[in-house]
Amino acid sequence: GAVVSQHPSWVICKSGTSVKIECRSLDFQATTMFWYRQFPKQSLMLMATSNEGSKATYEQGVEKDKFLINHASLTLSTLTVTSAHPEDSSFYICSASGLGYNEQFFGPGTRLTVL
Amino acid sequence: GENVEQHPSTLSVQEGDSAVIKCTYSDSASNYFPWYKQELGKRPQLIIDIRSNVGEKKDQRIAVTLNKTAKHFSLHITETQPEDSAVYFCAASSGTDKLIFGTGTRLQVFP
Numbered sequence: 001g002a003v004v005s006q007h008p009s010w011v012i013c014k015s016g017t018s019v020k021i022e023c024r025s026l027d028f029q030a031t032t033m034f035w036y037r038q039f040p041k042q043s044l045m046l047m048a049t050s051n052e053g054s055k056a057t058y059e060q061g062v063e064k065d066k067f068l069i070n071h072a073s074l075t076l077s078t079l080t081v082t083s084a085h086p087e088d089s090s091f092y093i094c095s096a097s098g099l100g101y102n103e104q105f106f107g108p109g110t111r112l113t114v115l
Numbered sequence: 116g117e118n119v120e121q122h123p124s125t126l127s128v129q130e131g132d133s134a135v136i137k138c139t140y141s142d143s144a145s146n147y148f149p150w151y152k153q154e155l156g157k158r159p160q161l162i163i164d165i166r167s168n169v170g171e172k173k174d175q176r177i178a179v180t181l182n183k184t185a186k187h188f189s190l191h192i193t194e195t196q197p198e199d200s201a202v203y204f205c206a207a208s209s210g211t212d213k214l215i216f217g218t219g220t221r222l223q224v225f226p
């Protein structure tokens with residue numbers, strides 16, 4: 001099956017610093033990648049959709065200048081949380097699609113803790 | 116935009132009993148409805164999905180039904196086992212590939 005990896009699996013950073021999370025599709029070309037945020041005991045909330053080579057589309061209420069998304073190739077998308085604050089602490093999950101139908105393949109997630 | 120509601124938020128059943136989780140969606144253009152199982156700290160795992168041209172789909176102990184007229188779909192798990200305990204999410208997609216998730220159901224199966 002389609003495999004999506006994410007790196008790092010967890011990260012702890014100081015308030016005010018930036019953190020980059022990578023999402024890779026290992027065995028297929030992902031024309032579209034999605035970034036979700038999940039707070040404890042809550043659902044997955046879509047943050048943005050990115051297509052290879054174009055700007056990401058952000059969901060309402062998500063600050064595009066704070067959550068920078070780059071989808072430079074068909075196998076890699078990155079999410080950079082800039083000037084992170086404790087309220088940005090969350091579980092960030094990416095997913096990828098591109099096999100011709102709606103199914104999304106999820107990465108294992110990155111747990112971000114901002115001190 | 117699409118809105119997906121999910122009920123119940125928690126569900127406790129005895130091992131061997133059936134469990135039913137229900138979702139409603141708002142966008143009549145939605146045509147893809149997956150169900151995910153998520154264990155603590157892990158990624159969501161697709162357990163079954165259904166498309167709008169089908170009314171029911173079954174895979175061993177798991178089945179999903181879709182009522183397009185009423186805009187709701189349900190997950191049915193029969194002969195529940197303790198390892199079925201997890202959080203289950205429904206989702207809907209309208210062809211843009213964007214998935215909108217329900218609020219989740221915490222299923223506990225007691226031995």
